[in-house]
Amino acid sequence: MLEIIIQGVLLSGLYALIAVGFTLIFSVGRVLNLAYGAYIMVAGYIYFYFSQLLGLPPIAGLLLAGILGACMGLLKYNLIVKPLKADHIAVEISTLILAVVLQSAVILCFGNSAKILLPIIPGVIHIGNATVTYNVLVATIASWLILIGLYLFIKRTHVGRAMMAVSMDTKGASISGVDIDKINMITWGISGFLGAIAGVFFASYTQLSPTMWVAPLIIAIAIVIVGGIGSIIGTLVVAHIIGFMEIISVALISPQLRGVFTMLLIILVLVIRPKGLFGREEL
Amino acid sequence: MALILIMEDLMKFNFIKVVATMASFMLAATASADIKVGFIGSLSSDTGLSTLRGAEIAIDELNASGGVLGHQIKLVTADTRQDVTEGVKAYEYLAETEEVDFIISGSIDDVSLGWLPRMQEYQIPTLDTWTSYIGIIDMLVEDYDSMKPYFMNIASDEALATLYIDFGKDVLVDQMGWKSTVILQEDTAFGGAIHGLISQAMAPVAGIEVVETIVYDVATVDFAPLYSRAVASGADFIYLISSVNSQVVSSQYVKLQVPLGMTGVNVAPMGQDYWADTGGMGGGMSTLTPIPAVGMKLDPASQAFVDTYQAKYTSRPIVPHFNGFNAYHGLKQAMAAAEEAGGFNNTTWVTAMEKQDLILELDGELWLRYGWWGNDEIEPRTGRKYPHNLRFDITEPFDDGAPSMVVIQWYEDGTNAVVYPDKYANGKFTLPSWVKK
Known part of the structure; x- marks a missing residue:
């Protein structure tokens, strides 16, 4: 039981970190950013390149991945999302195509075979039968700090409140003098940064491969659907529900059913409570 | 064009040139029949x-x-x-x-x-x-x-199985003193076939009890809960069966410093690229492999x-x-x-x-x-x-053919060696440094 709790908490923290950037875009920009998983994948490779191939310190690799992730978000907003803003389906299709293009670009640069990312912070502690790597522990702590920081940023800063206003009512916010374009740019930048940080931790927890973007994208979509659109608190709670469900199914039922219960939960929530467990909330 | 040249030559009664031209075409045709x-x-x-x-x-x-x-x-x-x-x-x-x-x-x-x-x-x-x-x-x-x-x-396969049994008896039981195993097996036809060999051939003959089998999907990238479950099983060691994406399960064994010995049939360590593929997180892994193998003279x-x-x-x-x-x-x-x-x-x-x-x-x-x-x-x-099958020898001293397989091990310093059978061994089967004997 102890190992289920420990691994559930650790995995959930990582999932929350993965999902929050996706939630942000969905809430403020009303865009289902299907290239979000590709940010995660590309950021893993950026970290791999700087830290593992060039030998830069891990923290420098992490920051560079985050900065380049933010740049990717800004570029995507300006080059794809903004010109297609009126057509949500076109935006979603183009973000999906972008993900495939990024996958091909990564294959071209780094090859098709999977790579193992070294831990950002090496070492482990054993608690009962559970092994906790410092790497995942740091990812979980970072996740909580980032989520708390993001929450405070949105609640207490002028820009954050403007983001909240846009997420509630774009036209109203615009009439009130909020620069919608600027807020969207900031949101896409933050989302790209958060996705990149999550990507480095996710890749170091699992593996680095050109197809690894699909799994975190599904996790992010699941959390948004089940949690309800755009709530940071909802994201945190549902990340823990899904994380614990996965660990319990692996530990007590069958490892092959790991993702099945998540999918069933999505279907159940869509049928019973289409707005998600936490409904439609502002940030 | 060639026909025109021949006709021109014929018209000029240049018989020798005609024959030479035709012969060159025939030779060219013969040479192209690779x-x-x-x-x-x-x-x-x-x-x-x-x-x-x-x-x-x-x-x-x-x-x-x-x-x-x-x-x-x-x-x-x-x-x-x-x-x-x-x-x-x-x-x-x-x-x-x-x-x-x-x-x-x-x-x-x-x-x-x-x-x-x-x-x-x-x-x-x-x-x-x-x-x-x-x-x-x-x-x-x-x-x-x-x-x-x-x-x-x-x-x-049938010949390969004999090496599984011999290695199990000679090394896992007699040398390491292990009596029970938990099998960590990927969900593929290969995994099922090898599981059959382990549970029905190696385990009963070598005297190893299979306390649990954990079957995982090949898309699995997080092995932490699986390794926890394996440790909780109380087995003496893990028998890994992995052919797809096996550098992930291997590197996570090292990253998580799983406190149990592990051996098995693991395809990634069979290649010399394994060390680079795992970023150096592949030490301690051993596997049965057909020969000529990595680390073998x-x-x-x-x-x-x-x-x-x-x-x-x-x-x-x-x-x-x-x-x-x-x-x-x-x-x-x-x-x-x-x-x-x-x-x-x-x-x-x-x-x-x-x-x-x-x-x-x-x-x-x-x-x-x-x-x-x-x-x-x-x-x-x-x-x-075994008609039309490679002539192998599955009994020491291997003087009628090479053994069907050998066991290789990657060490924590990135080197590798054959550890079984003795005739081909140039290294010793050892536990990773984080596993207590």
Whole structure:
């Protein structure tokens, strides 16, 4: 039981970190950013390149991945999302195509075979039968700090409140003098940064491969659907529900059913409570 | 244009020039009738590339020494993409479009089984260098006439199983003192087959209790809860069965410093690229592997092949997998058989191929052998017939052939060695530093 709790908490923290950037875009920009998983994948490779191939310190690799992730978000907003803003389906299709293009670009640069990312912070502690790597522990702590920081940023800063206003009512916010374009740019930048940080931790927890973007994208979509659109608190709670469900199914039922219960939960929530467990909330 | 030149010459009564011109065209036509060898396998996997490159080097060397039957050898390729349907299409392409004389295969078991009916139909001499499925050898036993163009120059499953048992008894039980295991098995046909060998052959004979089997999906990338479950099972060690994406399960064993010993059948460590693939997080891993294996000393002929390979290719696999050696030596044997038989007629060529026997020695001892079991010969330990299967030896002192497998181990400093059986061992089976004895 102890190992289920420990691994559930650790995995959930990582999932929350993965999902929050996706939630942000969905809430403020009303865009289902299907290239979000590709940010995660590309950021893993950026970290791999700087830290593992060039030998830069891990923290420098992490920051560079985050900065380049933010740049990717800004570029995507300006080059794809903004010109297609009126057509949500076109935006979603183009973000999906972008993900495939990024996958091909990564294959071209780094090859098709999977790579193992070294831990950002090496070492482990054993608690009962559970092994906790410092790497995942740091990812979980970072996740909580980032989520708390993001929450405070949105609640207490002028820009954050403007983001909240846009997420509630774009036209109203615009009439009130909020620069919608600027807020969207900031949101896409933050989302790209958060996705990149999550990507480095996710890749170091699992593996680095050109197809690894699909799994975190599904996790992010699941959390948004089940949690309800755009709530940071909802994201945190549902990340823990899904994380614990996965660990319990692996530990007590069958490892092959790991993702099945998540999918069933999505279907159940869509049928019973289409707005998600936490409904439609502002940030 | 050529016809115009001839007509012009005829009109000028230049008879000698006419004859010379026509002869040159005939010679050109004869020279272009190369021997065609078809490669069937995945062009994007290390195993597929190993077979392909082994064949390429053998062909380069044969062509440099005059070719076969006075013809140069031309290699054509057909990619199976490790998919059964694509494999069938690939075989049809080689047979119908390219009309090859001989096919060399680097296919995985399922793919070979897919194209095998096409081989029976087209009757093209075919050498498999990777597939070890015993069912194919059984088909030869039951229906020799339709299967006779098929040869498999890797020891088949039944022979491989004996090494599992011997290693289990000699090392895992007698040396390490382990009595129970938890099997961590991927959910594939390969995983199921190996699990059968472990639970029904190795465990009862070696005296090892299987306390639990944990089956995981090949898409799994987070093994932390699985390793926790394995530790909680109370077993003495983990027996890993992994062929797909196995660098992940291997590296997470190291990253998580799982406090149990682990061995098994793990495909990633069978290649020299394993250390780079795991970013150096692969120490302590051991696996049974067909030979010639990573870390194994090589006879001079096989070492020369590796030297040529590394001079010619800079991309992965940096050292050919075992099937690369099989392709290199096997293709040369197939062409020698063609020389002897006067071509690839599937009766005379088969008879000549059955007589091929290459013994490679190291320090005066038999080290590797590329020969075949007689069609009616019975292998004494398993009591089976192995027609057209590589001649292996599964009983020490391995003086009639090489063993079907060896066990290799990667150490924490990135080196590797063969640890079993003793004749081939150049290292010791050891536990990783974080596992208490």
